[in-house]
Amino acid sequence: xxxxxxxxxxxxxxxxxxxxxxxxxxxxxxxxxxxxxxxxxxxxxxxxxxxxxxxxxxxxxxxxxxxxxxxxxxxxxxxxxxxxxxxxxxxxxxxxxxxxxxxxxxxxxxxxxxxxxxxxxxxxxxxxxxxxxxxxxxxxxxxxxxxxxxxxxxxxxxxxxxxxxxxxxxxxxxxxxxxxxxxxx
Numbered sequence: 650x651x652x653x654x655x656x657x658x659x660x661x662x663x664x665x666x667x668x669x670x671x672x673x674x675x676x677x678x679x680x681x682x683x684x685x686x687x688x689x690x691x692x693x694x695x696x697x698x699x700x701x702x703x704x705x706x707x708x709x710x711x712x713x714x715x716x717x718x719x720x721x722x723x724x725x726x727x728x729x730x731x732x733x734x735x736x737x738x739x740x741x742x743x744x745x746x747x748x749x750x751x752x753x754x755x756x757x758x759x760x761x762x763x764x765x766x767x768x769x770x771x772x773x774x775x776x777x778x779x780x781x782x783x784x785x786x787x788x789x790x791x792x793x794x795x796x797x798x799x800x801x802x803x804x805x806x807x808x809x810x811x812x813x814x815x816x817x818x819x820x821x822x823x824x825x826x827x828x829x830x831x832x833x834x
Contacts, residue, residue: 655680655690660702664745668699668757696760699751703761706747707768709738718775724783728825731776735801735821742808742817749802773798776828783829793828800824 662671662679673684673695680687691697713734718727739746748765751757773794780790804820 652690655682656701656705659698660705660747661744663699663702664747664750667750667754668695668760669754671695671699699757699761702747703751703764707764709734710768710772713738715771715775718779724779725825725829727779728776728828732821732824736818739805739817742805742814742821744805745809746802746805749805769798780828785831797824797828 658680659676662676666675671679673687676695676698677684677687682690687698688694691701693700714731717730717734720727722730736742738744748768751761752765773791776794776797777787777790780793781787785793800820801824804817808814808817
């Protein structure tokens, strides 16, 4: 098994079970590898596995979200690419957010708080810059950028809690136009 494939499976496992709930037995079952083989790939154990999963999500953020938001495209196009990538990454609202799962658990929050904070801050900053480019005043742009992340994360929680992805899909369909709407805020 390639490490890349293994890390993808770990992302799914930690999204589903959290850090505390993802025992080595659970991770072994999800990946199809024995505990010894898991330690071969990740000598640091479960913490190293979670870090690798988090790094995968942070790489997605950089390549699929931040780079397009920093591109030379028009603000509307940048935000639409962001929304399309969010829909794809979270499987139209069926997948939980690893940052949220890890941030909500006290034990994993202590381990990963700075990485999660940095990732979310970078995302908010990038959206803010796009909205300023579109002509919004700095404070309003920042508030809308924070609200965008709130809406995405809240829609993911709601989709999971209701076992219904419709609220997530609705959020993603209207997010771009709501962010750019001059009368909001």
